[in-house]
Amino acid sequence: MSRLWAPLVAVVLMVATAAILFQAFQRQVSKAWFAFALHPEAIELLEASADDQRSLAREHPEREAGYRSRFDQIQTLLQRLSILEHSRLEMQRRYEQVLLALFVGTIGLAGGLVLWRQTRDERRLEGLRIALADLASGRTDLELGERRRDVIGRIARMIERTSRRMARDQKRLRSLENLSAWQEAARRHAHEMRTPLTGARLELERLGGMVGTGEGDGADDVHRAIQGVRQELDRLARFTQAFTSFARLPRPSMQEIDLDNLLHEYVTTFAAAWPNLELRHEAGALGPDPPQVAVDRDMLRQVLVNLCDNASLALEEDTGCMRFGLSLAGDQLLLDVADDGPGVAESVRNRLFEPYTTTRGIGKGMGLGLAICRKILLDHGGDLELFASSPEGATFRLSLPVLGASTTSSIPSTHASNHASTLTSPSTDTAADGVPTGDSVP
């Protein structure tokens, strides 16, 4: 409240000064105006005219009625002017009061408006200060509720966007750290398993050699046993290979592409890949000049194949449809991949992208597919999430930073950052302070 005093006093002084000056000025004006309106010369002429009417009536008695009528009109006008003359001071005072009230009202209204705007802007600036302090302390879910299009509103929206990006980056960072830990564990497991696996395979081959090719004396049984053990070892080797694949994901080789085109190619190429799955993509959803993204075509295709695999397996004997839809959300290009299968089980939704999470039976899957897919998207500066799931189907949303939007992730992935020199990296387009430059402040 104390901050209001200074502008309030200033406004009151301004209004008072303006009112005094106005009053002094317009008093002179109104005085002249009233004097002019009741000019004595005009009144004298009217009086003379009235006398003339009477004289004329005496000279022309036959037209007395007309002269009398005109005389009465003039006389009435004179009487009215006489009344105005009598009320002149009061009328002048009233006139000045009305004008002064209008003037003071207008100035006061303007002053009040300025005062109100100043108070409001100060309050909004204080909101920005608090939001910036929150942002500096690491809060990321900031909603300032500013909807105005002025400078403060634009700064507020920048702060909101920055906080949202920070939240997204923090989430990505946590996911990357988590996946890195899982990758390290997978690498160690693969390494620890591969050595005894190789030894066991060699010993098995040697045992087969010792038994020879003879028949009888139980040699057939031994060979069958060896074959059985070999098959189990092969299965173990495949699992070990899956560990290795997860642990050593290749670095994405970025290319600037039109995702709409890529999807069109994909749907055409893989149209018959899953007998129970129909692939659909409506091209041109983003208009004639779709935004470009930087992706590794093969890796993105691997993600799409994985999602289609999962959908096909979930459908089991049924047939279904896989829809690919593109949309733009700020600096992100969104690809929704929706199937009409049974949806994702409630029990695994929260940890769907964690490695070794699967709903399939033992030996039918490692549960690494979606973890690898997400890792690929994170390495692209984007993300993969389960957008929606219901008994009518599941929708996965892939987000990728749009090239040239200059608002992409400020946290480069460990792999993608190494390729920044070959193509515009997501991190290189980010403004120095993480604030998008598209919404500039004059």
Place this chain on the structure above:
Amino acid sequence: MAPDPRAAAAARLRGVAWALAAIFMGLLLAWPARAQVSDGLAPRLELMAGESLVLTDLPPVLGDDEVRRHLGTGLTTSFDFRVRLRAPDGAEVLGFALVEVRYEPWDEVYVLAARGLDGKLVRDLVPTFEVLLEKWRALRLGLLRPRDAEALGRRPPPGELRVELKVIPFSAGEQDDTRRWFSESLDRSSRGGTENVAKSSEDRSEALAEVFSLLMATSIQRTALVSYRWPVPVSAGAPKR
């Protein structure tokens, strides 16, 4: 014992406050004294037994330059006489009489009309100003309603009564007529300048103009042209035959 300086300061302050209050009260009392007080030309008040309190020997107010000049305008000039007195039972009684003079410039005659609260009305056509003065002087205005006169009894009230006269330059009808004419003139002038303006802004402008003309028209007031005040003793008059 030394005087307390704070008490002395407070006493000084009180003194100043009283002085200011006295000046203020003096100004307040002096405010209505703008009216002219004339002692040599006062009218007479007679208590007519069983009739009324009568105002006679009206002073030659009509001869006042300003009043005489105003009479020539043809407007109805009202002479508003008032007197306040106390009845024997302590109730305040208002005495009132009104004289209206209007000059007919075409016929060059004065129309004189006088009436008091006693209900008597005098109307006369007067050919010249000199005759008008005579008629004026001869007027006898009954100031009290009959029941107030009865309540007053035969004994004149002690001391002097204050007789007030206000000369009002025009009648209420003339005031209304001029207000209407003035408003219409303002409205006509404000409408004349908005022919090419859009309808909505024209409506707003007209509404504002109407408010303005109303404010201006209501400033036409029937304020007194001149006022008089006389302290007049009441004398007992002979009953009228």
